[in-house]
Amino acid sequence: MADKSLPSFKGTQEQEQKLLEVIAKNKELPGALLPVLHEAQEIYGYLPIEVQQMVADGLNLSLSEVYGVATFYSRFSLTPKGKHQISVCLGTACYVKGSDKVLDEVEKMLGIKSGECTPDGLFSIDSCRCVGACGLAPVMMIDEEVYGKLTPAEVHKILANYMEREGGTVS
Amino acid sequence: METVHLKINNIPVEVPQGYTILQAAKVANVEIPTLCYLKDINCIGACRVCMVEAQKDGRPLRGLLAACVYPVEEGLEVFTNTPAVIKSRKTTLELLLSNHNKKCLSCVRNQTCELQKLAAEYGVDEDRFPSEEPIYEIDDLSPYIVRDNNKCINCMRCVAACKNVQSISVIGAIQRGFNAHVGSAFDKSLNNAPCVGCGQCVVSCPVGALTEKSQEDKVWEAIADPNKKVLFFTAPSIKATLGEAFGMPIGTNVEGKMAAAIKRLGANVKAFNMDFTADLTIIEEANELVQRIKTGGTLPMFTSCCPGWVKFVEHYYPEFMPNLSTCKSPQAMFGAVLKGYYCQKNNIDPKDVFVVSVIPCTAKKFEATRPQLRSDENYDDVDVALTTRELARMIKRAAINFADLPEEDFDAPFNKATGGGVIFGATGGVLEAALRTAARLLDGDFKKIDFEEVRGPEAVREVTYEVAGVKINVAVTSGLGNARKLLEKIKKGEANYQMVEIMACPGGCINGGGQPTRSDSVSNFVDYKALRSKALYDQDKNSELRVCDDSPIIKMVYDEFFEAPGAEKAHHYLHTSYVARGKYYN
Numbered sequence: 114m115a116d117k118s119l120p121s122f123k124g125t126q127e128q129e130q131k132l133l134e135v136i137a138k139n140k141e142l143p144g145a146l147l148p149v150l151h152e153a154q155e156i157y158g159y160l161p162i163e164v165q166q167m168v169a170d171g172l173n174l175s176l177s178e179v180y181g182v183a184t185f186y187s188r189f190s191l192t193p194k195g196k197h198q199i200s201v202c203l204g205t206a207c208y209v210k211g212s213d214k215v216l217d218e219v220e221k222m223l224g225i226k227s228g229e230c231t232p233d234g235l236f237s238i239d240s241c242r243c244v245g246a247c248g249l250a251p252v253m254m255i256d257e258e259v260y261g262k263l264t265p266a267e268v269h270k271i272l273a274n275y276m277e278r279e280g281g282t283v284s
Numbered sequence: 285m286e287t288v289h290l291k292i293n294n295i296p297v298e299v300p301q302g303y304t305i306l307q308a309a310k311v312a313n314v315e316i317p318t319l320c321y322l323k324d325i326n327c328i329g330a331c332r333v334c335m336v337e338a339q340k341d342g343r344p345l346r347g348l349l350a351a352c353v354y355p356v357e358e359g360l361e362v363f364t365n366t367p368a369v370i371k372s373r374k375t376t377l378e379l380l381l382s383n384h385n386k387k388c389l390s391c392v393r394n395q396t397c398e399l400q401k402l403a404a405e406y407g408v409d410e411d412r413f414p415s416e417e418p419i420y421e422i423d424d425l426s427p428y429i430v431r432d433n434n435k436c437i438n439c440m441r442c443v444a445a446c447k448n449v450q451s452i453s454v455i456g457a458i459q460r461g462f463n464a465h466v467g468s469a470f471d472k473s474l475n476n477a478p479c480v481g482c483g484q485c486v487v488s489c490p491v492g493a494l495t496e497k498s499q500e501d502k503v504w505e506a507i508a509d510p511n512k513k514v515l516f517f518t519a520p521s522i523k524a525t526l527g528e529a530f531g532m533p534i535g536t537n538v539e540g541k542m543a544a545a546i547k548r549l550g551a552n553v554k555a556f557n558m559d560f561t562a563d564l565t566i567i568e569e570a571n572e573l574v575q576r577i578k579t580g581g582t583l584p585m586f587t588s589c590c591p592g593w594v595k596f597v598e599h600y601y602p603e604f605m606p607n608l609s610t611c612k613s614p615q616a617m618f619g620a621v622l623k624g625y626y627c628q629k630n631n632i633d634p635k636d637v638f639v640v641s642v643i644p645c646t647a648k649k650f651e652a653t654r655p656q657l658r659s660d661e662n663y664d665d666v667d668v669a670l671t672t673r674e675l676a677r678m679i680k681r682a683a684i685n686f687a688d689l690p691e692e693d694f695d696a697p698f699n700k701a702t703g704g705g706v707i708f709g710a711t712g713g714v715l716e717a718a719l720r721t722a723a724r725l726l727d728g729d730f731k732k733i734d735f736e737e738v739r740g741p742e743a744v745r746e747v748t749y750e751v752a753g754v755k756i757n758v759a760v761t762s763g764l765g766n767a768r769k770l771l772e773k774i775k776k777g778e779a780n781y782q783m784v785e786i787m788a789c790p791g792g793c794i795n796g797g798g799q800p801t802r803s804d805s806v807s808n809f810v811d812y813k814a815l816r817s818k819a820l821y822d823q824d825k826n827s828e829l830r831v832c833d834d835s836p837i838i839k840m841v842y843d844e845f846f847e848a849p850g851a852e853k854a855h856h857y858l859h860t861s862y863v864a865r866g867k868y869y870n
Contacts, residue, residue: 116472162470166868175453176469176868177477184459 121234122163131156132164136171145172146182150189159190192230195237197275201227201253204243211264212251216240218265219253222272235279290360305336305351305362310809316364317373317402319380319439319490321352323808326444326488329353331437332376333402337363348372374406382413384491385434391492392677396801398490399437420465426475427653428497428646429486433465436493442466442485449790451765452596454479466493469868476870478599480764482592482788483646483671483797496646496798499668500678506638506667507550513632516546517556517618517698518642521709521793522672524819525644528800529676530686535815537823540691545679546642547692557694558641559701561614561621562708562717563832564841565589568611568858569714570721570832571849573783577754582606584759584774584781587714589613591651592788592797594862596764601771602864610859614708615641615648616657619665620857621698625845634663641669644709644796647788659857671798697837703824704832710817711762711792712738712745715785719749719758720831727752733830739821741791741814744770746779757781763790791817 135152139145149172153164165179172179183189201207201216216238220226223236230237246252249261253268260271286301292312299308309316320331329350338345339361348369351362363369381403388394403409420433440457443466447453454477458467468477486494506512527536546555573585588594588609597604612620618641623634641648651657652666659665670678679686693699704720707713716735723730730751737747744761759781761770767786773779789795791813806812829835846854 116470116476165469170867175447175456177453177456177467178447180469181456181458185457 121232122161124157124161124163128156129167132167133171136168140172146174146179150179150183154189159193161191161193190228192228192237193234195230196235196279197237197255199236199238199253199255199272200241200244201238202242202244202246202251203240204247206243206247207251210250212253214265215251215253215263215268218268219272222269222276233281235281236275288356288358288360290356290358290362292362293364294361299356301356303356305338305349305354305356305360306334308356309351309362309364314364315805316351317405318352318804318808319398319402319437320441321808322441322444322488322804325448326439326441327353328440328444331380331439333373335369335372335376337366337369339363370406373402374408377403377406377408378412380437381408382411382415383417384437385417385432391435392495392498392673393489393492393801396803397492398804400491401803418462418465423467423473423475424497425473426479426481426497426650428481428649429474429479429483430495430497431467431474432493432495433467434493435491436466437491438464438466439490440466441488441490442494445484445488449763449765450480450482450484450788451768452478452480452600455485478865478867478870480592480595480599480788481647481650481797482764484789486646486797487795487799487801489801490804496671496674497649498674499649499670500674500681502668503638503640503670503678506640507553509638510552511636512552513637514550514553514640515556515622515626515637516549516553516640516642517558517561517622518542518546518675519558519615519644519709519793520562520706520713520820521644521796521799521816522642522675523823524709524794524816525672525799526676527686528802529673530679532687534802534806534810534812535819537819538686539823540693541686541689543694544689544692545684545686546675547695548684548689549678549682554695556618556622556698557701558614558618559705559708560698560835560837561618562589562705562714563701563835563838564617564621564858565611565614565708566704566714566717566721566832567838567842567849568617568854569609570718570725572609572611573718573722574725575850577756577782584757584784585609587718587783587785588860589708589714590647590787590789590793591645592647593764593767593786595647595650595865596767596788598862598865599867600768604771604774605862605864608862610861612657612858612860613648613651614705615643615651615666615669616654616860617858618698619652619657620659621841623663623665624659624857625841629844634660639665639667641666642672642675643669644672644793644798645669645789646671646797648798654860656860656863672796672800673798676800697840700829700835700837702832702835703827703830705835706824706827707820709793709820710739711787711790712740712760712785713792713820714787715758715760715783717832718783718785719756721833722756723749723751724831724833726754738785739817746781756783758783758785760785762787762792764788766790794820 169176169179227238252261292309292314295312297312319333334351335348336351423431523539527538543555586607627634648669652669704717738760743766746759749756794816
């Protein structure tokens, strides 16, 4: 059982200072963990292990308790968003048109699951419900760009393009 | 005390206010099955197996009640076996089994599994709710504990043991719904988490999701090798618990049968008595204590024989590492005695001996791999550390009829020990044995042998003894939650001790994480810790020699090899060092 590799953490002094203030402000409250995690996600955009450790230290909890709460609520994200954010529509029209296969192909090519970010920080995948382009179903968005009428082969071509542009190799 | 009158299955009972239905039923001698409930540890009413029906003033209460958490009230009438109750329990079991890995035949908990027992009792044997089985990777990377979440039923007993008893909380519930599972933060292997390896999670598990990392095969391999001498030794507490694995009453002392069984595992096998190195530990530790007191060394001195406790200090309180006695544990000392003294004396190459300790503990498996314990950098002093459960399985596989064995002695030369070594297996025992020896070191005429004040079930025992004009403040505790409180007290300067004994498991080694699993009805309603300890204290009371330094074997090993307590050679072989580990990583 190998540990998952985690994207490298790039927090600033300023962010840390902010988090410490949030912890100090909430420390004495019963159930302080939830509000602190909310604000921590505001500050960092997500809740990496480094941030959760700071929260655990500050609130005198174990890391597993913090992680349990962070994974219980779907609003908390454990992964940063990538430089390119891929969003595959799983709304009704797209789903009927086979967007699950689109998502499969994206996940396969990047080697990560929906909700995750590649270790190099370049791509993250999410699914969404309808981008208002049902006529083009199935649809995915990469950053602000909408790609429609997709097939897995089409997805492969589009993504390969991005990957090559970023200097990566396509498997 | 205010009491409450109620009826359980029409049997009237009077119980203290605040009792749960489960406790009241026990008073009426009515059993209610439980699964997630563990007395004082896990009382969350989550599994819904203990559901009962109830009525008050002739009117039924709405729905079924969870007996393990529902408090009794005046005039309550409880029914534990109605058709609605049976149907509910059966459905619950069917749902639990729907995504449970049901490879029962070779499961180590086969026949001791609480889920299996309930399934049999309620006639649940087919997949009424066939479902997608989640496939979890088995975590077997640590040298001590294996987690197979495909067998986990999310009862949270392990999580509660780790958090509520040990105050470590290295495992917890992760995610929710169908994806909910138990694991370490960021789903890391236990091997990469700050786990101390005590194994209280393992003995809390009702099913086969948590087991020790089995090393039986390695031992069988060594026994099959004609060029190897396989040297077993058994820790003090094993004699008080091994019988349970063969259906004997809790607290049966099986020392003689245990020695006989081990010798029958193979022609090249010897069975030694680890109580001897418990004696040896005391000689070195009492000497160290007196030195620390006389020379103004770091005090209080903490005992260092419990590897779970030692690792706890290394992870969470490294500032207290100088307080840990530098003495190796009895297991590690025996390894050094065998690969050092014994091999030299008998002209054997240490590479031709295979040292097997039998210990009550999963943390000892980790300890056996500690590089700091090697007396020669080329090999581990202890090759394999087996839990009581593993030894029982080996005896069963060898088709030895344990109950019918004769009582035999351990093998010479390490066959005898004192009562002081025997009581190492119970909380307070190490301190008591050390006091017997230290008192005599300070005052040759000191007569007291029974230091009963340090025994017993209280969470912390603090006593002051006066020997030869020297006041010695001592404290004993067990369970790492209690240990943490004691350390915080010392840190704040609220306590001033010279010596402190700490065992990671509540009650000491007799309740170690490697001991035979017990059903929840035993955990919840039998004082098994007292029964197991009594076996040790009875043996101590009846021992001819009760002070560790009176052992003739101790004299022999110092005369022939270690020179003197605290001497350079003794230091090389019998003492060790510690390493700070950090709070988040192993």
